[in-house]
Amino acid sequence: MNGKMTISRLAEAAAVHVETVRFYQRSGLIDEPARPDSGYRTYGSADVRRIRFVKRAQLLGFTLDEIASLLKLEGSQTCASTRELAARKLAMVEAKLSDLLAMQSALATMVSRCDSEGPGAGCPMIQALIDD
Template sequence: MTEKMTISRLASAADVNVETVRFYQRTGLIDEPARPYSGYRTYGGDDVRRIRFIKRAQRLGFTLDEIASLLKLEGSQTCAATRDLAARKLAMVEAKLKDLLAIKTALAMMVSHCDSEHPSVGCPIIQALLDD
C-alpha cells in the first residue's frame, strides 16, 4: 500500500517548505487532492517524486513554465522535445558564462588598476565606471 502523508510530511519528504507545495498547487505543477471527510488532504510517493523533479529542474535553470512543459511531455516525442529544451537551456547558460567571463575580466582589470595606481584624484574604479 502507498504511504499517505499530510502536506507537512510531503514538504518534509520532498525537502521543501509547505508554502512551496501550496505554490506548486496554485500554479498547476502538482495536483491538489480532494479534501476527504476527515478534512486532511493526503499525498503519496508520486507527489514527492514530482516535487523533487521540479526542484532538480529549477537547479538546472529551467523556469517553472519550462518545467510545466516538461511535465506534460509524454509518448514517443518526449525525448526529442526534452532534448531540444535542454539544448536551448544549454545555449543560454553558455551565453551567460561568456557574459560572466567578460564581467570577471573587467572587474579584475579595475581592481588591478586600483591596486597598482595611487590616484591623486578619486578612485580608478569609480572613474572607469564614469568613463564611456
C-alpha cells in the first residue's frame, strides 16, 4: 500500500465505505488532508491504521467519544488511563450480559409454561406479564 491514496482507495484498504471515512473526518477521528492544486486529497498508511483502530474499538463496544479519548492517549505513556477506559467498558458489558442472562431465564420459563399448559387454559405468558 503506497502512501498516496485517494479517499476511495483509503476506504477500500480500511474495509469501510467512503461515507464512513467522511463521517470519521467530520467527527474528528481522522484528519482531512488539505486539497492540493491537483484537487485530490491523498491519504497514507497511517490513515488506514487509524480507521482500522476505530472500527476494532467500535466492535468492542466503545462509543465514538470513547474512541476519540483513546486516540488522544495513543502513543503516550498513559496505559493506566487506557486501562481505566477499558475496565469501565468491561463493567458495562458484564452488566448487560447479566441483564441478558436474566431475560433469557425469564423467557425460557415463560416458553416452558406455554408448552405445559393445555388448550383453553389461557396464555400463561400473557398472564405472567400481567401479574409481574
